[in-house]
Amino acid sequence: MTIAVFASPWMSDEHRMLADSAARFFRERWVPQAPVWRDAGIVPRECWREAGAQGLLCVSTPEVWGGGGGDFAHEAVIMIEQARSNLSGFGGALHSAIVAPYILHYGSDEQKRRWLPRMASGELVGAIAMTEPGTGSDLQVIATMARRDGDDYVLTGAKTFITNGQHADLIVVVAKTDRGAGAKGTSLLVLETDGADGQPVPGFRRGRRLDKVGLRAQDTSELFFDGVRVPAANLLGGPTGREGQGFVQLMEQLPQERLIIAVQGVGAMERALAETLAYVKQRRAFGRAIWDFQNTRFKLAEVQAAVLATRAFVDACIVAHLNGELDAARAALAKAWVSEQQCKVMDECLQLFGGYGYMMEYPIAELYVDARVQRIYGGTNEIMKELAARSM
Secondary structure (H helix, E strand, O other): OOOOOOOOOOOOHHHHHHHHHHHHHHHHHHHHHHHHHHHHOOOOOHHHHHHHHOOOOOOOOOHHHOOOOOOHHHHHHHHHHHHHOOOOOOOHHHHHHHHHHHHHHHOOHHHHHHHHHHHHHOOOOEEEEOOEOOEOOOHHHOOOEEEEEOOEEEEEEEEEEEOOOOOOOEEEEEEEOOHHHHHHHEEEEEEEOEOOOOOEOOOEEEEEEOOOOOOOOOOOEEEEEEEEEEEHHHEOOHHHOOOOOHHHHHHHHHHHHHHHHHHHHHHHHHHHHHHHHHHHHHOEEOOEEHHHOHHHHHHHHHHHHHHHHHHHHHHHHHHHHHOOOOOHHHHHHHHHHHHHHHHHHHHHHHHHOHHHHHOOOOHHHHHHHHHHHHHOOOOOHHHHHHHHHOOO
């Protein structure tokens, strides 16, 4: 099976070398273990240190803080190769390109020095806790509360659908620090789940590893905070060092999160097309290869057009983002459109596998079920279209 390689305008020779290295590592080290991880519902903790040793974590974090010193394009090539390898269980993209940037952009030098090098090495696993059992896309109405008490905040509440929830030992928690201030009463606190004595912080509890339709190897979890004491020094206070900056910080970083979803989507689409082409050219029906039927060729020509168009759109968004020109509306539109194209492509490809496409031992089945959540997390596509429409 050969996956077509496109000449993206944002990729330099350095990016292509990183892509080749990541693809080889995933293929040789992790792909053989992936079925075991899917059955277990979690990727082993040691994989994080292995990824760190391979230079696959925090590649866009500056070298002074222990990272790779690259840019978002370096993160993107790793995400694409991971998606092409059908390794949706590993939450490295969230760790490196969502959690680490919050600390990089809004943390103090002391916070960066304490956390970022250990995130880059895989010693710490990062997560961000936004969504609550009763709150989805509307982050202004979260119920989790952080009450100031001397040198600490006392954190109380619950979060759900948290990627890396079982492994995470560094969690950016979205909480209310002023219930009466609306969006301006939201802050980001960094919870270190292990105390100075190495024991779990009192009041913090990991709930269920959630049983999902797709992303079976990803440790998506519930988290509970029952009066957890978080040092006030762990507030991500931005340039002013004050609480109440959280909502603005979230709005500034969400475009990159939504672009990440689009990047992962196009990588998965490319894998699906390659899998399907290989299958239809060797699978026979009525005495000839399925590829020889005109319907098959027409369907895959349409799929190829969708993949090429999607890749071009994502490439343009990456270029805009690297130039500081990707606004929230365009990122929202990219997330919504790409995830919808992804679901359509997976459906068309699975159909050409017939009954075997419904068997989980075939990669197309996993690609199909993993795609569905792309239209939900990071903000539902309905919300994304509303955001995009406001700029028209």
